[in-house]
Amino acid sequence: MQFRDALDNLRRELEEVEKDLSDPAVIGNQNRFRELSMRHAELQPVLEAYGRYLDAEMQRDEADALLPEADGDDMREFLQAERDEAQATLTEVEGELTRMLVPKDPAGRKNAVVEIRAGTGGEEAALFAGDLFTMYSRYAELRGWQVNIMDMTESEMGGYKEIVFAVEGNGAYGALQHESGVHRVQRVPETESQGRIHTSAATIAVLPEAEEIDFEIEPSDLEIVTFRAGGPGGQHMQKNDTAVRITHKPTGISVACSNERSQRQNREKAMQVLRSKLYEAELQKQQKQIAESRKSQIKTGDRSEKIRTYNFPQDRLTDHRIGLTLHNLPALLSGEIDELVQALADAYYQERLADAASSTSE
DSSP states (O other): OOHHHHHHHHHHHHHHHHHHHTOHHHHTOHHHHHHHHHHHHHHHHHHHHHHHHHHHHHHHHHHHHHGGGOOSHHHHHHHHHHHHHHHHHHHHHHHHHHHHTSOOOTTTTSOEEEEEEEOTTHHHHHHHHHHHHHHHHHHHHHHTOEEEEEEEEEOTTSOEEEEEEEEESTTHHHHHGGGOEEEEEEEOOTTOSSOOOEEEEEEEEEEEOOOTTTOOOOGGGEEEEEEOOOOSSGGGSOOSOOEEEEEETTTTEEEEEOSSSSHHHHHHHHHHHHHHHHHHHHHHHHHHHHHHTOOOSSSOOOTTSEEEEEETTTTEEEETTTTEEEEOHHHHTTTOOHHHHHHHHHHHHHHHHHHHHHHHHO
């Protein structure tokens, strides 16, 4: 699609959005009105820039038409200056528009559901999973977001064999989406008496939290089982079947939640995780053709890929996808990962920008 065609299509879309926003039926539908209002806010600056582009193009073309008939050096210099200024504006605004045309991730503004699972390394891997949970929960705290644990299985030494939690805040998924993959740690475990460095790993999956308006789940497609939640024993041991496991029969996706005290609360949280998993599966299905044609390291959904190493003896964190190395692991694991998150976001943006530039120039 040509650059101008893409912008003309957006202009027509803006006209339709403005028309719909004045429709009483849409005004009465809060979800639809909010969705259209957000789209209007995205389109308006693009079309304003396009207006500047067309004005500069007209100014340049007018100067081109008058230059051959210019009478005298002064007039030719004036027209040439006008033409050069218009061309400079065109180049600048074209770059601005190309950046604006980078498709926005529809899930970027959503909350995130994060799953951390200990991998190879036994108890040390579980402790590392706990460190990663601390890193993300403190990062969320620094951003003013909320963290709610949905399900967890603790290890004997206080780590996590697995932990599932929601990060609630505007843009949480957009910030954390590049954390999916295998995280490797190299350090001397607490259980190591000889001082030898061990390598362990944990796997992370970050899902966009789906809302009820995203799609519907048929109740007949669900198999719901309740069971007694495990605990530390004694007075804290659950006496009733409060834990819930929900399986989506068409896809085989199964989730469990046992962290709440009531069956109803666990069921609601399990549905929240299930909905997010199904939403992510649908997004991946829609983007499969694009993903297969690209060799992106940032956007990969392959969670078997080692994406990052935390090397304690060298006090460094290395993200292998973008070749970024940072030092001061204690600070990073305390949630100070803004530099890392921004570097991954920038690499992802540059990738999408190159795609947008390529598609608009075809």
